[in-house]
Amino acid sequence: MPTLPTMHHRNRPMTGRDPHEPSRTATPLELLFDLSFVVGFGVAAEQGAHLVADGHAAAGVIGFAFSMFAICWAWINFSWFASAFDTDDWFYRVTTMVQMIGVVILALGLPDMFESLVEGDRVHNEIMVAGYVVMRLAMLVQWLRAARQAPEYRATCMGYVWTLAITQIGWVILVLAPVSVPVFFMVGSLLAVVEMGGPWLAERIRADQPGQRSTPWHAHHMAERYGLLAIITLGEGVIGTVATLSAVTNESGWTLDAALVALAGMGLTFGLWWTYYLTPDAEMLHRHRERSWAWGYGNIVVFAGLAGVGAGLHVAAYYLAGDAHIGAVGTVLAVAVPVLVAVLADYTQFWVLTRSFDRLHMLLVAGTVLVLAAAVAAAVAGFHMSWSLLLVMLAPAVTIVGYEVRGHEHVARLLADETR
Numbered sequence: 001m002p003t004l005p006t007m008h009h010r011n012r013p014m015t016g017r018d019p020h021e022p023s024r025t026a027t028p029l030e031l032l033f034d035l036s037f038v039v040g041f042g043v044a045a046e047q048g049a050h051l052v053a054d055g056h057a058a059a060g061v062i063g064f065a066f067s068m069f070a071i072c073w074a075w076i077n078f079s080w081f082a083s084a085f086d087t088d089d090w091f092y093r094v095t096t097m098v099q100m101i102g103v104v105i106l107a108l109g110l111p112d113m114f115e116s117l118v119e120g121d122r123v124h125n126e127i128m129v130a131g132y133v134v135m136r137l138a139m140l141v142q143w144l145r146a147a148r149q150a151p152e153y154r155a156t157c158m159g160y161v162w163t164l165a166i167t168q169i170g171w172v173i174l175v176l177a178p179v180s181v182p183v184f185f186m187v188g189s190l191l192a193v194v195e196m197g198g199p200w201l202a203e204r205i206r207a208d209q210p211g212q213r214s215t216p217w218h219a220h221h222m223a224e225r226y227g228l229l230a231i232i233t234l235g236e237g238v239i240g241t242v243a244t245l246s247a248v249t250n251e252s253g254w255t256l257d258a259a260l261v262a263l264a265g266m267g268l269t270f271g272l273w274w275t276y277y278l279t280p281d282a283e284m285l286h287r288h289r290e291r292s293w294a295w296g297y298g299n300i301v302v303f304a305g306l307a308g309v310g311a312g313l314h315v316a317a318y319y320l321a322g323d324a325h326i327g328a329v330g331t332v333l334a335v336a337v338p339v340l341v342a343v344l345a346d347y348t349q350f351w352v353l354t355r356s357f358d359r360l361h362m363l364l365v366a367g368t369v370l371v372l373a374a375a376v377a378a379a380v381a382g383f384h385m386s387w388s389l390l391l392v393m394l395a396p397a398v399t400i401v402g403y404e405v406r407g408h409e410h411v412a413r414l415l416a417d418e419t420r
Contacts (some may be wrong), residue, residue: 020218029088029096030086035228039107042236051063053318066188074103076300081143110128122179136165156203156416157214241313245261258267263390264393267357268393280411281316311334316335336376340368356414
């Protein structure tokens with residue numbers, strides 16, 4: 001007789017999931033967890049856009065980059081663990097809820113951090129660190145539980161425990177120390193290196209210990225998880241832009257410029273979504289698990305670019321409302337630059353994951369750069385910002401058309417060669 005699914009959520013041993021489990025998909029709890037990051041992406045985009053529109057571009061970009069690393073890193077910490085050890089029992093669910101609370105606290109601390117960058121005396125990220133303390137207490141409990149209940153993964157799990165504990169202590173000390181902004185980011189960069197290097201070392205600790213194994217994450221599951229976060233990131237940009245445009249249209253009614261900005265926003269969202277899913281992530285990760293590090297970390301830049309597009313569209317809405325202190329050229333750049341970052345990062349992810357390069361890629365990248373340069377040049381020449389954004393909207397289409405006409409053949413050959 002077939003085994004009936006378990007309907008209760010009593011505690012189960014955290015023994016590690018099967019990395020080859022068929023039909024492994026994101027769980028409802030993971031989807032709920034992802035929704036808590038909507039707040040973080042939204043606040044980061046709004047705060048960054050506000051500073052850029054006010055003429056504080058450097059503070060806005062630095063604060064946005066720091067925010068994106070903090071938000072994405074919190075998501076990565078949980079998601080890879082969940083792919084390997086998700087038990088979906090009541091204890092696992094409660095600790096996940098605690099992490100969601102930490103994400104919200106992190107998001108609530110973003111405005112103070114952005115404002116402190118404008119003031120320039122020191123970085124006020126106390127609330128952000130408090131959010132991380134909440135998240136990491138829950139994460140430490142989860143890793144310790146896995147170390148105790150899954151002996152073959154104990155060395156790896158304890159490597160993660162030590163990394164989380166040491167880096168969190170470092171961030172707390174950095175908060176308490178009255179250091180200048182440059183010193184903060186210098187030390188913070190070192191902590192970020194430890195943050196990202198720690199998991200890599202933890203997975204390799206088991207190589208020196210007989211009977212120890214690396215975490216059993218699921219390739220198709222992780223590819224889906226990253227794809228879903230990309231959709232959330234893009235969606236938050238649309239929501240924020242529509243909300244800002246609504247404020248404009250409520251005052252002066254719908255104008256052609258407002259309609260064009262809305263069209264550009266939807267076109268960019270759709271185009272960037274299309275390009276993100278052109279890389280055969282799941283298949284390549286399944287065959288080459290060792291490439292997961294560059295792919296997993298590299299997606300932080302992709303997400304930053306996608307969220308940056310939303311922030312740039314915020315700036316465009318501020319420009320239409322007359323609340324921006326930058327001109328049309330600066331506004332177009334606020335959208336064009338993150339589009340370029342997202343596209344270049346996406347191509348880099350393809351090259352890193354597939355170890356394959358095609359001359360067509362360089363032609364498509366060059367075409368994308370030319371389209372974005374034309375959009376900026378149009379703004380410089382005096383074309384209205386909204387019409388220039390329509391040119392920016394066409395940038396992802398260069399990759400889409402190239403793939404649909406010729407690029408798909410390269411991907412098909414690549415996957416066929418991998419199966420031989």
